Amino acid sequence: xxxxxxxxxxxxxxxxxxxxxxxxxxLAMAMLFGLYSLLVAGLFVVLDAPDVAFTEAAVGTGISTxxxxxxxxxxxxxxxxxxxxxxxxxxLLLSVVMGVALMYGIHDIAELGDPTAPAHTxxxxxxxxxxxxxxxxxxxxxxxxxxxxxxxxxGEVTVVLTAGLxxxxxxxxxxxxxxxxxxxxxx
Amino acid sequence: MQxxxxxxxxxxxxxxxxxxxxxxxxxxxxxxxGGGFQAGVIFSSAxxxxxxxxxxxxxxxxxxxHWLKVAACFGVLLYAGVGVVAMLMGGNFxxxxxxxxxxxxxQHIGIILIELGVGITVGSVMLLIFFTFARxxxxx
Numbered sequence: 001x002x003x004x005x006x007x008x009x010x011x012x013x014x015x016x017x018x019x020x021x022x023x024x025x026x027l028a029m030a031m032l033f034g035l036y037s038l039l040v041a042g043l044f045v046v047l048d049a050p051d052v053a054f055t056e057a058a059v060g061t062g063i064s065t066x067x068x069x070x071x072x073x074x075x076x077x078x079x080x081x082x083x084x085x086x087x088x089x090x091x092l093l094l095s096v097v098m099g100v101a102l103m104y105g106i107h108d109i110a111e112l113g114d115p116t117a118p119a120h121t122x123x124x125x126x127x128x129x130x131x132x133x134x135x136x137x138x139x140x141x142x143x144x145x146x147x148x149x150x151x152x153x154x155g156e157v158t159v160v161l162t163a164g165l166x167x168x169x170x171x172x173x174x175x176x177x178x179x180x181x182x183x184x185x186x187x
Numbered sequence: 188m189q190x191x192x193x194x195x196x197x198x199x200x201x202x203x204x205x206x207x208x209x210x211x212x213x214x215x216x217x218x219x220x221g222g223g224f225q226a227g228v229i230f231s232s233a234x235x236x237x238x239x240x241x242x243x244x245x246x247x248x249x250x251x252x253h254w255l256k257v258a259a260c261f262g263v264l265l266y267a268g269v270g271v272v273a274m275l276m277g278g279n280f281x282x283x284x285x286x287x288x289x290x291x292x293x294q295h296i297g298i299i300l301i302e303l304g305v306g307i308t309v310g311s312v313m314l315l316i317f318f319t320f321a322r323x324x325x326x327x
Contacts, residue, residue, distance in 0.1 A: 050220035054212075058228040063313055066235055067320060074323040136291035137217045137298060145222065146298040150281040153301070154266050156224075157308050161263050164312035168256075171319045 005046055013039045026072050034065035047112075051141045191240070198240040205233035213306050217298060223305030230306070231313035243321050252318060255311040262308025266301045273297065 016036045023029050037060025044053035110117030127144055137143040145153050213226035238246030270281035278285025283297025 051222070051225075054220050054225045055228075058225050058232065062232045063228055063235070063317075066232075066239070067317065070317065070320040070324060074320065134290070135294040135298065137294070139217055139219060141220070142216050142222050142298065142302070146301055147283060147294055150270070150283075150297075150301065153305065154263075154270070154281065157263050157266055157305050160309055160312050161259055164259055164315050167316050167319055171323060 002046055006043070009039055009042050009046065013043070027069070030065055030068040030072060033068065034061045037061040037064070051139075194240050198236055202233050202237055205229060205236070209233065209306075209310075213302065214299070216302055217295075223302035224309050226302075227306040227309030227311075228313060230310040231317070234314055235317055238317070238321065243318070247318060250311075250314060252315065255315045255318075258311040259308050259315060262304040262306070262311070265304035265307070269297055269300045269304070 013036065016032055016039060020029055020032045020036065023032065037056055041053040041057040041061065044050070044056055110119070114120070127140060127148065131140050131143045131148075132138060135143040135147045137147070209226045209230035212221035212229060213223060216222035216226070234246055234250060237249070269283070269286075273282045273285045274280050276285045281297075281301075283294045284290035286293035286296050
């Protein structure tokens with residue numbers, strides 16, 4: 001059953017990726033990206049990672065799609081240039097090399113659910129054994145994120161705050177940034 | 188989008204449900220999938236829907252920018268503050284076991300508080316980013 005779901009989700013993922021590549025309309029592209037994220041979230045559920053799926057569905061499908069749409073709406077008046085006839089063989093070569101390197105890298109990853117994989121034999125076993133007794137939290141993901149790795153999560157929250165502050169600093173300027181020595185843009 | 192009757196009615200029914208679900212994800216994250224990060228994003232998506240359907244101005248009236256900025260910083264301060272309180276009570280930084288006489292009870296208090304901090308920061312930062320972006324959209 002899970003194999004069938006996987007095949008359906010993965011084939012839709014490939015179709016979506018090709019569609020994103022081929023489509024010219026930016027609005028449709030943003031929507032397709034949202035669907036792509038939703039499919040990835042489905043895959044995470046199949047992989048028994050509901051916490052990650054939750055985040056992917058909320059952030060990837062929800063927030064980032066809306067942000068992309070708002071961005072497209074705010075730059076709509078600027079001209080879209082379709083680049084035709086540019087030499088794309090270098091890009092193709094680069095993509096193929098990258099793909100081969102990734103394939104080579106996948107070789108070393110332990111098989112899914114392999115109990116002898118390093119990820120399962122080291123500290124994870126300790127979390128599973130004594131995590132619930134030590135933190136009293138049934139959801140181990142929360143226990144690890146909030147308690148055992150609390151310092152990491154503090155860093156993550158600080159990163160979110162910093163990203164927000166950076167966007168505020170960049171976009172809340174009252175005038176367009178000027179290049180030194182250039183006269184102010186008429187538009 | 189302000190004149191779309193169906194959207195307005197559906198959004199009016201959906202927004203409370205989304206906010207309720209966000210609180211569920213926030214405070215039930217110890218028992219089921221979810222936690223502060225997801226809850227913050229879901230909470231902000233409710234207001235995102237509100238501002239998409241009812242207009243940006245009415246959403247900003249509910250959650251003004253300066254409050255969002257205060258909330259974003261407050262979340263991080265709450266998180267770090269829990270760590271400092273744990274230090275003051277004789278533990279290490281972010282060692283929640285020191286927060287109460289029982290280690291497990293202390294863990295519970297600490298995890299709920301820091302998840303709340305994460306949720307507040309993530310939710311308000313997402314809304315701030317959206318409002319800042321949306322203000323750049325030229326009036327038609």
